[in-house]
Amino acid sequence: MSGGHGSLRTRRFRFENRVALPILLFEYFVNCSMPFLVTARKYRPASFTEIVAQDHVVHTLLNSIRLNRIAHAYLFCGPRGVGKTTTARIFAKALNCPNAKDGEPCNACDTCREITEGRSIDVIEIDGASNNGVDQVRTIRDSVRFMPVRDKYKMYIIDEVHMLTKEAFNALLKTLEEPPAHALFVFATTEPHKLLPTVLSRCQRHDFKRITVENIVRQLSDICGKEGIAAADTALFAIAKKGDGSMRDAESIFDQVVAYAGAELTYDIVREVLHLVDEEVYFRMTDLIATHDSRGGFALSEDVVMSGHDIQDFLVGLEEHFRNLLVVRSTGEARLIEASEETRSRYAREAERFADGDLLRLLKLTADTMQAV
DSSP: OOOTTOOHHHHHHHHHHHHHHHHHHHHHHHHHTOOOOOHHHHTOOOSGGGOOSOHHHHHHHHHHHHTTOOOSEEEEEOSTTSSHHHHHHHHHHHHHOTTOBTTBOOSOSHHHHHHHTTOOSSEEEEETTTSOSHHHHHHHHHHTTSOOSSSSOEEEEEETGGGSOHHHHHHHHHHHHSOOTTEEEEEEESOGGGSOHHHHTTSEEEEOOOOOHHHHHHHHHHHHHHHTOEEOHHHHHHHHHHHTTOHHHHHHHHHHHHHHHOSEEOHHHHHHHHTOOOHHHHHHHHHHHHTTOHHHHHHHHHHHHHTTOOHHHHHHHHHHHHHHHHHHHHHSSOTTSOSOHHHHHHHHHHHTTSOHHHHHHHHHHHHHHHHHO
């Protein structure tokens, strides 16, 4: 059967393509427009076992759940980016999850998903910086009396709680001291010294510690494996050191470097992106000092300045370099140095060229220069 418009099979083929093509294009553009999720959110811990380097806090919270010794108010304090708010969310899931096992949430039920996504009716997260007045606290005080809609506990997680005014704290004191049995408060802060003693006395305090370079490197290495990124140890150590004890900061820096380099990270790439002073410069400096090469020292100083590096940043790195050498001289080992094994071995060899007194004088000279600049 044929005609001006082709056979039945041809017309069907054209019709199916007219239907299928828009669908394929729609799926393509939807997939291409999927929003990028930063590493700090994508790999945010979802259970107690995933929390990095805060074992003392995790152990206490897990035991309190297992022994049913739940306090009515907790204070999580410590540097930024070490897991305070994340731990509060996991704690909220563990207490309310109907399928929790040995204190760990299932992360599959509606309760867990809603708390993770920040849309739970019974677990309310509040930013203390923007809700720091008496009126906001009165709203909390009025609502805390009502029973949870579905979960076991009605929890209030207040971040940056030190930003609350004195009047707001005073309005919260009575509720904080004797809340209803279904209510629980978790405060998170980087500055616990700003809280009133009357507030501190009503909370169970947990101090989060800075995350070591080794722990950050281990976490970044695990993320690289999941993302299919090849990263040199020296590159990850440079990122971890720049993070300065904060996992969130280190992961943000990691995203920046990956955006520049793609799927392969080297130390030179990290140094270029973050504009770091190459560690080779510091080893050259100590070599020039050991050989009394003052002319080379002036040339090296000129190179640092002409490269656009901040003098204070260079001096901070130089001070750390001398301190690392002194650590090796004093302890006889490089284990305490936060660096790759290759760099530690190099420090062990370099330290043999100096006496303890020489390194102490160099440290003092560097510190004095930092004060003078």
